[in-house]
Amino acid sequence: MKVSNTEYDEHKGRIAIGRLHVGELQSGMEVKVCTPDDACRVSKVSEFFVYQNFSRVPVESVGAGDICAVCGMDGIMIGETIADKVTGTPLPTIKVEEPTVRMSFSINTSPFVGREGKYVTNRNLRDRLYRELERNLAMKVEDGETADTFLASGRGTLHLTILIENMRREGYKFMIGPPKVINKTVDGKLLEPYEIAAVEVPEESMGSVVKLLGRRRGQMVDMEADGPEGTALLKYKIPTRGLIGLRNAILAGI
Structure with missing residues (x-):
């Protein structure tokens, strides 16, 4: 069985989810995790x-x-294989994509601190962010430069926005910094992450969107102009930094 997803339970710990390919799995049996x-x-x-x-x-x-x-298997990750203890062999693995955007989380120091929120301390914020790693394996969290700042890295701004909204609904009050793209140095060359952006737009507005994506260093890879109700589907290869704020810019007609 290849682990394709995980969940986390406060009492049961990490739960591995997948499809059993061969054999039979029984409760209480010893297995090999590859x-x-x-x-x-x-x-x-x-x-x-x-x-x-x-x-x-x-x-x-x-x-x-x-x-x-x-x-029952502590620390099991996506891509690992649960196999027979003696004869089992690992299945082809699944690779979790690396984060592309980083944001800073810190305790609330505004003049209105303490008026709202249930969890407002440094310890509350730290425990909640690191607890997110148990169920969100595509995210990374590390301590910041100061004791009350933490850095959370995810797969784009939407990935981090979902975390922020969940924490807000749970009663956490904190401050966040602007999103920053994570660059990597490979063989002495500085590389930045790219994404595939799909934009469905009315044909009369297609020129403005093409111009906007071009200014953000996007490269068109496909265009379908015969969409429903006179729409066009544009697909672009674009740097992650070019996607930050792109939706608002399109809606505002910039």
């Missing part, structure tokens, strides 16, 4: 579930072809 770098460790399945009507149902065993959620 990592992408061919390192294996022995672990034990405490319990597992199958999905019925969008809810998890506990079972004692599953067979090949079943999608299940397995509990």
Whole structure:
């Protein structure tokens, strides 16, 4: 079974989700967990579930072809293989894409601090951000330059915006910094992340959008001009820094 997704439960810990390709998996059996770098460790399945009507149902065993959620294996990651303890072999791995955008999180120091929010301290903010790593493997969190600042990296601004909104609804009050693109140096060359942007726009506004994407260093890879209700679908390869604020600029007609 290749782990294709994970969840986190306060009582059960990390839960591995995937489809069983070959064999049978039983509750309480010892298995071998193989990592992408061919390192294996022995672990034990405490319990597992199958999905019925969008809810998890506990079972004692599953067979090949079943999608299940397995509990009891600490630290299991996406792309690892749960296999037979003796004869199991790892399946082709899944690689989690690296973060492309970083934002700073810090405690609220505004004049209105303390008037709203349930969790406002440095410790509350730190615990919540690092707890997010248990269920959000595409995100990275590290301590900032000061004791009350933390850096969260994700797959684009939307990825981080979802985290911010969830924390706000949970009662956290904090400050955030502007998004910054994460560059990498490979073989002495400074590289930046690129994305594929798909924009569906009315044909009469297509010229303005093409001009805007061109100013943001976008390169057109495809265009479909026969869309429904006179729309055109544009696909661009564009630097991640060019996507920041792009939606608002298009809606404002800039």
